[in-house]
Amino acid sequence: MLNALDIPKFLAVDFYCGAGGTTRGLLDAGGYVIAGIDKDSGCHDTYVLNNPNEKLDGDDPAFLALDMFPASNDYPQGQQIKVSENLEWLIPMYRDLAPGIPLLFAICAPRQSFTKFVQRRMTVDFASLDYRPC
Numbered sequence: 001m002l003n004a005l006d007i008p009k010f011l012a013v014d015f016y017c018g019a020g021g022t023t024r025g026l027l028d029a030g031g032y033v034i035a036g037i038d039k040d041s042g043c044h045d046t047y048v049l050n051n052p053n054e055k056l057d058g059d060d061p062a063f064l065a066l067d068m069f070p071a072s073n074d075y076p077q078g079q080q081i082k083v084s085e086n087l088e089w090l091i092p093m094y095r096d097l098a099p100g101i102p103l104l105f106a107i108c109a110p111r112q113s114f115t116k117f118v119q120r121r122m123t124v125d126f127a128s129l130d131y132r133p134c
Contacts, residue, residue, distance in 0.1 A: 008032035008055035011094050012104040013087065015068060020047040022106050023061060027051060031104065033061040034094050037083060041065035056097055062090060 009030040014023045017036030020043075026033050032055045036047055044063045052060055064086050071078035091103065 006055055008098060008101060010102045010104045011091075011098060012106055013037070013091070014061070015105065015107040016110045017043070017047060017063075018110075019043050020051045022108050023047070023051045026104070026106060027053065030055070032056050032094070032098070032101075034090050035062040035064055035087070037064040037066055037068060039065065039067040039079075056094070062086075 010026075010032070012023075012026045012031045012033045014020070014026065014033055014036040017023055017038045018040070020036060023033050023036050032053050033051065036051070038047075044065060047063050048060045052058070064083065066079040066083050066086070067077055068080055068083050069075055069078040070080040095101075095103070
């Protein structure tokens with residue numbers, strides 16, 4: 001039997017979790033994060049170390065190093081089916097631990113605009129603007 005303090009306000013899955021900024025906010029808001037999903041496996045250690053769950057069983061969120069896009073001829077590395085399979089296994093397990101608790105999907109867009117490639121392109125694009133002070 002769970003103590004009332006151990007019951008989360010919500011269960012969550014963090015899509016495009018990166019190192020876990022959104023996950024940290026979800027935990028601080030009283031949630032329990034089932035999993036974070038990001039294709040960058042280099043985020044795993046930081047994500048897990050910075051985001052322990054304090055509710056329910058106190059387990060760390062699962063870090064799924066998977067690409068959420070569907071596989072296609074143009075994008076064969078997509079792993080959307082694997083993401084679905086993992087969530088179809090994980091979510092019911094935690095719904096059983098915390099019946100009646102809402103499930104939240106947090107989806108924050110990847111930070112593509114901050115990559116070095118895009119920054120270089122933005123610099124070139126901005127340099128070509130005709131800027132005149134008002």
